[in-house]
Amino acid sequence: MFGHTLLVRSEFFSDGAGYERDEFMATQRLPGRPASLLPRATCPHCWHRFPPEESLWVSAHPDLDDDDVVTPRGQRRFLPTRITATGHALDIRGEVCHHLACPRCHLTIVRALLELDPLIFSILGAPGSGKSYYLAASIWQLRRVLGTQFQIAFGDADPSANRMLNQYEETLFLNNQRDQPVALPKTEKEGDLYQSVVLGGRPVLFPKPFVFSIRPQPDHPLSRHARALSRAFCLYDNAGEHFMPGEESSSNPGTQHLTVSRALLFLFDPTQHHEFREAVASQTDDPQMGEQGWNFRQDRILLEAESRIRALTGLPQSQRDKRPLIIVVTKHDAWRSLTGGSHLDPDWFIRTSRSGRCALDVARIAETSEQIRSLMLKYAPEVVSAADGFSSDVTYLPVSALGRGPELVEEAETRFAIRPRDVKPVWAEVPLLYALQRTVPGLIPSYSGRGRMKARLHTAEGPQG
Ligand SMILES: Nc1nc2c(ncn2[C@@H]2O[C@H](COP(=O)(O)OP(=O)(O)O)[C@@H](O)[C@H]2O)c(=O)[nH]1
């Protein structure tokens, strides 16, 4: 696969020792650097940028288990010198290798990351704000809406990395025991969602990414630009504790993706906010209202993210961050009474033309954002001022990952559980759709209310809806 590297290295093997002739021939036939590779790839684990040719291979022979960058000790990483006809490296024991790794952190990366431009979004929020449920529901919904309404293929680029999220989705949406209450596990700080490596002699903990591929399908309005619009899309589900002030250190750079991400999603949970709780307590039977709740200020998480970003990127105090900051106001079902009690219309944010083309209605998104911002100003003004002080591009969006509150189940570890039959996400896909529309121009057609859908969606008929 790395023809360029191989042709240079083939001299090394000119005596023919140690490899089979057909492999050598296959290598010789490979063209130079494959055009499909990016000039520079980005590691989704440590955010190191490197030319794809510098990717390491993970050896396959069980004796070669002496890599001590990954913890626990793993299979040796190496630069390829012998490649099979199918483009796989052979390790020094002649075993065919299948996995690639980052030259810096040695964690495995999938081929899509060497070919597709990366698109990283950061999700942050207090512990218990609903990040895990939100991720499961938003990805579940996004898989559907991108394919059926926007002609975009959305898939797991790295099924092993996405295993945890797939399990979340299976638990909530593909569960055969639809009446049996279930709960997602609490995201442990150093559990399944984190991985440890040794860099510069010291242990470092990185959050595991979820990696997806986004590719316009042939019937997408801009399919002729498919390459430019395709992305390797990375998201992280951090333990909320990592965003608490004082939690960051050089051995725990868990939140450094904040500096490379193209959009930030801050999850604000009204059920953990004193004024919101007082205002809705008598109007919801959500058992989370009866709980003690967290007694720290959620705005401090946003302020902490801001100070880390300023420190890491050198953004001066006089300037605000230009990336879209989306304040995702979670558990809408529990505070719906403050917006007149009505349910969110599931299709309100999508416009459909007479020919059946869909566009994201950014005018309605802006209108909704204004309404939620007013509500936030009334009950949680400190969050609005933290957001405004940090970013010049703030949007407020309500979501309900579950569509209703959980039940109190004493035997469940988390105490709260939901029956799969009751899970009906509302607007869970909207924040990510909007962030995609903002950060990959042309990928998601938009309708701004001024008569035309962008991305030249339709010519004669004008939008409907
Ligand atoms: N009412 C309501 N509760 C929710 C919703 N989504 C999650 N929750 C509850 O919020 C709690 C924390 O959710 P979780 O995703 O684990 O939070 P995390 O710590 O931020 O990952 C769980 O007990 C869920 O039952 C929702 O859409 N509505």
Ligand SMILES: [Mg+2]
């Ligand atoms: Mg969680």
Ligand SMILES: [Zn+2]
């Ligand atoms: Zn790396």
